[in-house]
Amino acid sequence: MKKNFFAQQVSLAIDEAIKAKKLGQLEENNFKPVCEIPKNTQFGDFAINVSSLARDARIAPPIIAQNIAQFIKQDGFSVNTVAGFINFKLEEKMLNEIVGEILSKKDLYAASNLGQGEKVNLEYVSANPTGPFHIGHGRWAALGSALANIMNYCGYDVYQEFYINDAGNQINKLARSLELRVKELKGEKVEWEEDLYPGEYLIDCAKRYIESNSNESYGDFAKADMLRLQKELLEKFRTHFDCFFSELSLYRNNEVEKCVQELDKKGKLYEKDGAVWFKSSDYTDSQDRVLKKSDGSNTYLTADIAYHKNKLERGFERLINIWGADHHGYIPRMKAAIDALGYDSSCLEVLLGQLVNIIQDGEQMRMGKRKKMVTLDELVEEVGVDATRFWMLMRSIDTTIDFDIDLAKSQTDKNPVFYVQYAHARACSILRKAVEKRLDVENKVELPALFSEEEISKIQEGIDISDLFSQTCDENSKEAAKALILKLEEAKGIIEAAAKLRAPYLLCKYSQELANAFHHFYNFSRVLSDDKELSKKRLALTLCFKIILAKTLDLIGVSAPEKM
């Protein structure tokens, strides 16, 4: 990454400047240079602010910048200083290196070993198997799957897990609801009790139950059926789990009970009002929590603690959970439990996502299973996987998404995802045209293709594009090409940031900027022309763009179409 490169250059220069006594009273180099891309490109392509050295050196920032800059060896780039900034401008040699590196590394250009193989368990979605996913689940599915892709690409070892809440009270309600639906279908008159699942999806489930002639219990059948539907949708939504972990299995393996006993042995439990309480307030929780209710059954938390213990026993170094913001109060008690069990709770990282509001007919609807709702399935059917994923990902998780159904359905062509995909299709089209026979419209004669397949693969292997900048062509074209290369160069830094900050939305933003840089380049530079040497260089840039954009989209689980 060039940012790191320039930061290192400045660091070395500061060492030398200190040796040469050019930095006044500054004797030790503790400065960590931060390289940024200036908003105003006339300053340079990269910039490092050294103003903060002024205090220790007792020299004005502009002088410091100059005194450091003179120790930087300018090779492939030029240096200038303005105020307390040291600015760098890339020259064609370095731009050429970037293109060469992309062509040789291809879609691994932006990969890194940031994660150093850290074993990460990423748990997300984890819905009840009591019905179809709602739109909110779509946000967690998109977020989790994208984050897993990104982190794996950056050298983490991510294991994706879905916790099936198949053990609680809700399963009894589900069973009862299915039973009633089955009876209804058989012509019996039934009365619906409060608090069941009256959704129509259970009618279909009931039909399948009757058809299957199963002697399974209503509960088991409904659970399996719902889970199957959920899994089908997840696959379609490009969300792949390594493991679907059943809550019930924790009970069957006696892990819940063992976990409670262990907490008890460590003196973390007590009885009050006929219930068993966990002293979570010994840690950062605001109050103690019930593990065993007075009727003897466990709370949801109890099994969840056992589940997290299970994850840690499987050797994961880091546990990342994606939860809705409505669960934020749940974090301290889970961390308390992990500490109480003798682990370090700092390994647990909870990504709290703000909720998705559904707006339909101009009115906001509350997400909920019991009411009529728009399911994720319906949304995907209407706007497609690509657009749904992109919309769910393009905002920081700290922002509540207002998903306007009518807008999403009616104005899909205004979606930013199309803008990005269009750029990819356009690049593909140019690469196709390069090897296709052409038609001379005036004379109606067929002309041979500009390039042979062999010539194209030669470009793919690497090409020197340096004189793209020294050749006489117009300034706009040169600048657009340079801007495109610089934008391509950003990929690695952006993807690493997305991994480190657990923020896939950075890639949505980047994909738009990259697409914009390419459109801009396209408008000022005719790629295919009779000047074959020039065409080759521009084709190389088109190819680089295609590689990086396709990878970016791949990481967020959005397709990169060859044609639209």
Place this chain on the structure above:
RNA sequence: GUGCCCGUAGCUCAGUCGGAUAGAGCGUUGGUUUCCGAAGCCAAAGGUCAUGGGUUCAACUCCCAUCGGGCAUACCA
């Protein structure tokens, strides 16, 4: 009441560890195609960064308070 998230252009949102003239998309207005995909590109208009204080060479960014919106405060899952 308490805790967490948010408040930036008409709308939806970016803004990295405190740095140069606060950015993008949509919408609005104007321009742009004999030629590789116009779902594009160029330009213009649009801002009291919720409010008030504090910290400092420098604050959208950090701290405190206030106002407004959302979420949570279960022996539900």
